[in-house]
Amino acid sequence: MTVLTDRYACEREAIDAGLRAAAARLPAPAARIAAYHFGWTDAAGAPTDASSGKALRPLLTLLAAKTVDGDWRRAVPAAVAVEMIHNFSLIHDDIIDRDGLRRHRPTAWKVYGVNDAILVGDALHALAFEIIAEAGGECARSGAGLLAQTVRALIEGQLADTRFEERESVPLDECVAMSEAKTASLMGCATALGALFGGGTPAQVEALRDFGCRLGLAFQHVDDLLGIWGDPAVTGKAVFSDLRNRKKSLPVTAALGSGHRDVAELARLYGGTGLLTESELTRAAELVESCGGRRASRRAAETLTAAAAGGLASQPLRTDAVEELTSLAASTVGRTN
Template structure:
């Protein structure tokens, strides 16, 4: 069985084609905004060469289908649905956070306005379930797949609500921050791998194992993403340097640093409190304090532990060794991203 790797383009192209076909179902104005968001066109609607992000979640879905002995093509509708939900959440997150840059260009709401971007996000959410229903397989996986996806959307919303409420609080505990990240990020990656296993014909035990793998990997991914939000290279992240600190985002390394009890916490807390924009020198100082107070190391270690824990869940009987190796490699490369 051919196993999906970064060198195999057919699978990526199948997902891309599925996404484009889904977006074409939207009314022309909405389709234009969605096409811009995915990187397929410019603000005027002219087609450009571009890829719609890393495609991590759909790749995990296709690999999970192979891991349980299925063919990756069986899981393409599920992979497309997951990526549509992911991008619905990205559009809404950008509006909520007032982020103006994603993938090295202006966000959809900044170009087309809040109202239109919000509605296009809603449309992508609806399209995800339409794709699952329209492409239901012979085994009739739609009902259970839709249940998994709907439960995940509820978790995403719960996580976003928690994240938003954190902004108005001076203190947030690390357990609360982890729970928020589990809901907002890990749940969808766990959904991606569980849906792949479902559409690949996996057993209940295999579905549970693949879901747990994706969930734990997802939380590790969030730790790394939060590190990139502070120390990431803008050329790689597509966002300005120190972007999370400028908005005083209570990310995992920041919350860990604030709760460390180390010298420097009082200064970090003082700088991180308030609504006035931080000056450039203050932003750099906050980054130094987060590192000095152990926040950077705490997230690095958590990502390493979670990745190992995720990999351990792939030891259930009956999984295809080559696909498992590909999943492990993808997890390690994703969590091993540098900043």
Template structure:
């Protein structure tokens, strides 16, 4: 237990993420160091530790929200962050597997303000590096000490199956003229919410929680994950590239059926109908068309709906967290991190 917790005071969300990163990074680096040489080099570049020439670097590695949730959920049920560290490393590896693959599938050239791994090393190499991270994730969690490890493999496996199914649906939606909002929500539940829910459940398991408390934590994570995806989709249209590290109108350029876009297309409004005509055209969208598409999504109500739905999901997620009877100050820290990630600008 940390000194902060022993004194009964909660860290701020920013302090919590720094604390989590401080625990995570040394263990994560140890795992990556054991990868085969080519995979190790690409992974180290992707995490921001090395540059294109394999020299030490200080690139951004993201907030590491999922492992932070894992560590906090272990503390919330009376365990320690150290108990849950293998699970935290595993979920971060699994998440970055998905990012490496996403960048290839989306054709994105930048992530975290630097060139994506596939654009530096090639698509095939980046895909294989992602596969290596996923294999390492299962190896880490399977080798973890304690009785939770065996069940944890199944939890992580199920989450990854849901994630790849969600990603598959996301890609398929780009080729379809009509996507129902319910379908889009189901896709996001798999693509994003499943792993975030598993991150919280794994923390509870390694913290020694009962099955009921684990399921409450999973529900908290899933609700938070769907809210997170809604915010991410909003940033994919209206986020500032200087802050997000992704190209302007990235999701619109790729004609993604993101949640605010689908809400706009299904709105039955004039703006929604105009957006459909523009969005489903065969020609690539230029800068003027992309800006127009963003305005139409907003005019059709997609932006307002996504913001409102994210708030509703957050309310439900925090209610689930409360029903897990978390111990203070971990409860307050989980609440603070949840609010931070659903009100972020990148």
């Protein structure tokens, strides 16, 4: 991602400035926690150069605006709102999953406590709608409605994800539907808002929303692969993090439904309640791969990315901007963090 996102220094600066201005509206204690979460400060409040994340979703918003108009600055408020919603969900997800690390640092709830982290997540959620409303006009009205629909989808996906952990088996189609709600919906919202704020037609907005949704599902396939095989030094998360939590992720669900002779052993490991040992975690990862889960998710990510790019061909869009958008999509599927 580094090479591609470096191409968008101006866009990233605009996103960062918008995020900082929005976060500054919060009460001082909440603003301090938000600044830590975004990587702007350390736990004591001192400025730091920690990672603020890839800013993928707001970048998609700005590039989508370029495909219909060329002037990405019109969509900066939408991009900031999308990133606020994304980070609201990250803070809450870290609490739900009891994840202790994000971007190589302790998560907000580990540093400031669960109650404060929940409230800051709520505050970011509210800020997103405040920013959209301030844009004014039809974009604000339609954008707020789209953002609200997306938040409902995110919650639906998170509810399904947590309930999967209580079930012995989950069909792959249910896991895909959960991922479409929890991850793909926000990427679809990001690209649709970009087209909307860029002045796109309803058909262009819908085409770019479909692009983002397909890319979002591809992204989740890759994210789930990294949750098992990602390098902690690169991802910033503990090794085998999803396996430790017995997540019914896409590659795991595909493996469990493969009918392979090793499925029974994988099901026994996943069906337990005690903490998995390091050797058991290693074995579980081997079983997911031998049952075809790793291969299935990689192929699905590649297929979805190609379909996403192909779906834009039916609309009159700026060719150079479409190439930028699809290049960023391709780099996302090939990422290592």
